[in-house]
Amino acid sequence: MASLLSPENSKYARRNALLGGLLILTTILRSEPERIASPYFGDPIPGLSVHDTKRFDEGFLLFNKTWSAEEGLGPSFSGSSCVTCHRNPLPGGSGSRDDSFITILPDSPGPTGGSVHPRFTLSEVNLPHLGGGTQPSLRRSTALFGLGLIDKIAETEILALADPTDSDSDGISGRSVIFHKSIGKFGWKGKIPDMRSFIGIAAAVELGLENPTHSSNFSNNANARSEISAEQFEALAFYIDKLGPPPIKPPSPGANKGKEIFMRIGCASCHQPNFTIKGHQDKHTEIFPYSDFLLHDMGDKLSDHVKDPLVRPTEFRTAPLWGCSSTGPPYLHDGRAQNLREAILYHGGEALGSVDLFSSSSSDDQNFLIDFLRSL
Amino acid sequence: MKRIILSLFILPQLATFAANNPPPTSPTDLAVITNWGDDTCAIIDTTQEIPLNPGIKVGAKPYDVKVESTGRFAYVSCSGESFISVIDLQANLENENRRIPVGMAPRDIALTSDNNRLISANSGDDTISIVDVNTKQRVFPDFPVGNIPYGVALSKDDKTAVITLWGSNKALILSIGPNGPKIEAELPIGQLPYTAVMAGDDKYALITCFGSHAVYVIDLTNKAVLPKPVNVGRSPWGLSVSADGTSACVANFYDGTASVLNIDKVVDPLGAATPVKETTRFKLEKDDPIGGGTKRPGRAKNSAHSFDPNKVLMSDLAKNQVMVLNIKEQKVERVIKVGMAPYGIAFIPRKQ
Numbered sequence: 001m002a003s004l005l006s007p008e009n010s011k012y013a014r015r016n017a018l019l020g021g022l023l024i025l026t027t028i029l030r031s032e033p034e035r036i037a038s039p040y041f042g043d044p045i046p047g048l049s050v051h052d053t054k055r056f057d058e059g060f061l062l063f064n065k066t067w068s069a070e071e072g073l074g075p076s077f078s079g080s081s082c083v084t085c086h087r088n089p090l091p092g093g094s095g096s097r098d099d100s101f102i103t104i105l106p107d108s109p110g111p112t113g114g115s116v117h118p119r120f121t122l123s124e125v126n127l128p129h130l131g132g133g134t135q136p137s138l139r140r141s142t143a144l145f146g147l148g149l150i151d152k153i154a155e156t157e158i159l160a161l162a163d164p165t166d167s168d169s170d171g172i173s174g175r176s177v178i179f180h181k182s183i184g185k186f187g188w189k190g191k192i193p194d195m196r197s198f199i200g201i202a203a204a205v206e207l208g209l210e211n212p213t214h215s216s217n218f219s220n221n222a223n224a225r226s227e228i229s230a231e232q233f234e235a236l237a238f239y240i241d242k243l244g245p246p247p248i249k250p251p252s253p254g255a256n257k258g259k260e261i262f263m264r265i266g267c268a269s270c271h272q273p274n275f276t277i278k279g280h281q282d283k284h285t286e287i288f289p290y291s292d293f294l295l296h297d298m299g300d301k302l303s304d305h306v307k308d309p310l311v312r313p314t315e316f317r318t319a320p321l322w323g324c325s326s327t328g329p330p331y332l333h334d335g336r337a338q339n340l341r342e343a344i345l346y347h348g349g350e351a352l353g354s355v356d357l358f359s360s361s362s363s364d365d366q367n368f369l370i371d372f373l374r375s376l
Numbered sequence: 377m378k379r380i381i382l383s384l385f386i387l388p389q390l391a392t393f394a395a396n397n398p399p400p401t402s403p404t405d406l407a408v409i410t411n412w413g414d415d416t417c418a419i420i421d422t423t424q425e426i427p428l429n430p431g432i433k434v435g436a437k438p439y440d441v442k443v444e445s446t447g448r449f450a451y452v453s454c455s456g457e458s459f460i461s462v463i464d465l466q467a468n469l470e471n472e473n474r475r476i477p478v479g480m481a482p483r484d485i486a487l488t489s490d491n492n493r494l495i496s497a498n499s500g501d502d503t504i505s506i507v508d509v510n511t512k513q514r515v516f517p518d519f520p521v522g523n524i525p526y527g528v529a530l531s532k533d534d535k536t537a538v539i540t541l542w543g544s545n546k547a548l549i550l551s552i553g554p555n556g557p558k559i560e561a562e563l564p565i566g567q568l569p570y571t572a573v574m575a576g577d578d579k580y581a582l583i584t585c586f587g588s589h590a591v592y593v594i595d596l597t598n599k600a601v602l603p604k605p606v607n608v609g610r611s612p613w614g615l616s617v618s619a620d621g622t623s624a625c626v627a628n629f630y631d632g633t634a635s636v637l638n639i640d641k642v643v644d645p646l647g648a649a650t651p652v653k654e655t656t657r658f659k660l661e662k663d664d665p666i667g668g669g670t671k672r673p674g675r676a677k678n679s680a681h682s683f684d685p686n687k688v689l690m691s692d693l694a695k696n697q698v699m700v701l702n703i704k705e706q707k708v709e710r711v712i713k714v715g716m717a718p719y720g721i722a723f724i725p726r727k728q
Contacts, residue, residue, distance in 0.1 A: 011517040039673045039674070039675055039694040040629075040675040040693050040694045042630065043630065043675075057610070060587070061567075061587065063566045064565075064568055065567075066544075066545060083568070083587075084543065089412075091586075091587070096481075096500075097481075097500060220657070247694060249413075249716065250696070325413075326413065328716070329456070374414075
């Protein structure tokens, strides 16, 4: 038998060692998705140039700007600035008080699902009459942190999670609405396809500002002249696009146990933990919104009674959970849940199985799960 | 014999306890911190890097804290509730029986100089509450002030208060008399005003305007905003004034810097010269041993002056820590890890 150390074996050994080394090196150097992290709420995504940081700051000022009637606010509106509604815990966040919620009427469904009944008017407009039988629904303004990152999730990634006919019989369906040839990713009813539309609709409907992408519902302006200039709109869109995701919190032993429970009882069937996107400078980036951005039936208790041919009253887009303990309470589309435990227990429909498992868990396990949600 | 055995048992325990809980080097080195992110408060000794008591449970989302001058009780506004938690600093526990009902989502609070009354800015219902901390009753009905009140500053004679209205970019000057508060002036200021403090022997109020990257100065004698705000770092949030009223420190949230302001007690009647000037701005950085010595950006939220005018504490929301600053040397001397999202800071005064 040839010795292992014979010249022939040495040659093969050297070649194999070289190949092995190259394989290891390639593995190390291969671009793994990096997890994007911002220092705190309201910070931009990391890595912006000096020029882009300045643009971000300009957008920040516009986001906080109080608009006047002379500048185009109204004639009907629900707030006078973006930050009026999007502020919790910092500008760019969610709404926490009733006056930062939007009232939705059940008829005449619009892009946000139902038509918005504005809180204020500057002049006489034909507002829908709230008759005795009208059941308006409230909509809590959502946090905008990481919205630009969500915008970059490929439609194929979301559709891969959909199962509209529940073909695997696990009780979870999940579907997307096709709206203007794109799937809806934004809004409580998942009918808004992209971030720019989200901004344009909000500016038009909540502030009454005609803008390059959308007109307000009650515009008196026959020519729909843009009241927010293209430059201002782009600055605002840039700011929101670059708003970083919620900060990463240090893990705790309770939260780690809670994550196992979260996965085990099926919460992740809708609250999909992560996606890989092409982020800043085209780098593969991993984000952790904890949502599949699909519509799910949430049961009759959460019905908003809105008659919409595209989305049923009991269907809602899975809310992202990242940052939830800082951007709430309250929780759910109308803010009815005052804490995370209540929010879980309100889940019905497709989530009933998971809720039953949660309810029948020990109080320790329930607390671990809450700890996990608080850690997101 | 039993006594000897008992002593032999107890004495080492006491020695261990004393070693693990050394007495503070000075009463003014202790501070209370509110941890908004985990509903606790921490007691820290600013000369040590480990908190003395890291997690005193209080109500939801503790925001501001004030300690009465005897050093016995700390009052904590719970912005996720409608009450003030009261921490007994002898027991280092919240006394739930002493919780004081106020309006919704209280933010900044101020204590009167006799420690008997507290004013809270209630961001959830647009009011202020003036309450008796001993009876836990409202002294007057909650007073409506306007859109989303956040900051409260109270003059030394307890007769004048300044309230910041975050939702309408204004500040109110209130007089507080035997019949209750009265609005004396409503003044437009910069965007997103957060914190208000009295300065210059109560001749001014300084207000951080988060959205305008500036501190606005109100002349309380003339009830007017001075025309030139003081530009500071990006998104100033917290602000504190030295005990002698001649300097202030501003926590600039989004650029992780501290601004030091000089306060001139003389008010120029024509407003031509600003009595408040930024003299220094420095980066709040300290090598992070956990990060392997790399500098990670912090987010300075709140500021509190020690009785030593050179010593200031700032809370850092991003790194869940409190920074001990040496103002003269413009550096972070020490960091103390506390709970999640530390918001409020108050030194514990010398016990009388």
